[in-house]
Amino acid sequence: MSRQWLAAVSLAPLLGITQTLLDACAIAGFSVLLITLHHLAMGSLHRWLAARGRMLASVLLAAALTTCLELSLRAWALPLHQALTPYPTLIAVQCLMFEYAQGENRHWRDTAQLLGAFAALCIALGLCRELLAGWAGLRLAALLPGAFFLLGLLLALYNRVCLRRAPSRRQGKC
Structure with a gap:
């Protein structure tokens, strides 16, 4: 299991619920x-x-944790529960994928880095979508296709700033 699978599983809550900064912070924190x-x-x-x-045990524990989250949101934060409706239950799948991806190598540092990156991406996407939709008047940012565009722009910015540039000459044969 690779990080690409973890990223694919995390896309549904990442893109679906990050319409506002509050929702993005909530799903990042709960995840x-x-x-x-x-x-x-x-x-x-x-x-x-x-x-x-x-x-x-992993499946039962993930289901129990997400059920406890769902019930506590319904009891104490109903408006937040209604805003996040289907996405907190998807955290169970993320729990299973993290468990499966860890395998026998159970390093806290790797897990903390992945969770921190997911939370930072959630918050950044929520902030960008709220700013573009609310203040700039770009309604596309509030919709799901706008989230895909914004995620692509954020990933391109990350690649431009954080990763080394590719060599100018082509490598390999065409």
Whole structure:
């Protein structure tokens, strides 16, 4: 399992719920919290269970954590629950993908970097979409296709600023 699968699984909440900064911060916080709790609990169960038992325990734990989140949002933050409606349940899939991607190598540093990058991307996308839709009057930014465009622009900016430039000459044969 590679980081590309984790990115693909994270796209639905990333693009779907980041219309406002509040929604983006909420889904980023809930994702980081639930994945961290899942990682902690599975870390302690990892040495006691066989491979099949670990998978079953991981699925049950992810479902229990997301159910607790759903019920607590319904009880104490109904407007937030209604704004986030289908996306908090998708965090269970993210928990399973993180668990599966970790495998036997359970390094906290890698998990923290991935979760931090996901949270930063959620918040940046939510902020950009809210600014463009609300203040600049660009209604496309509030819609899902606008989220795809904005994500592409943010990734291009990241590639331009953070990654080295490719060599000017072509490599390989055409």
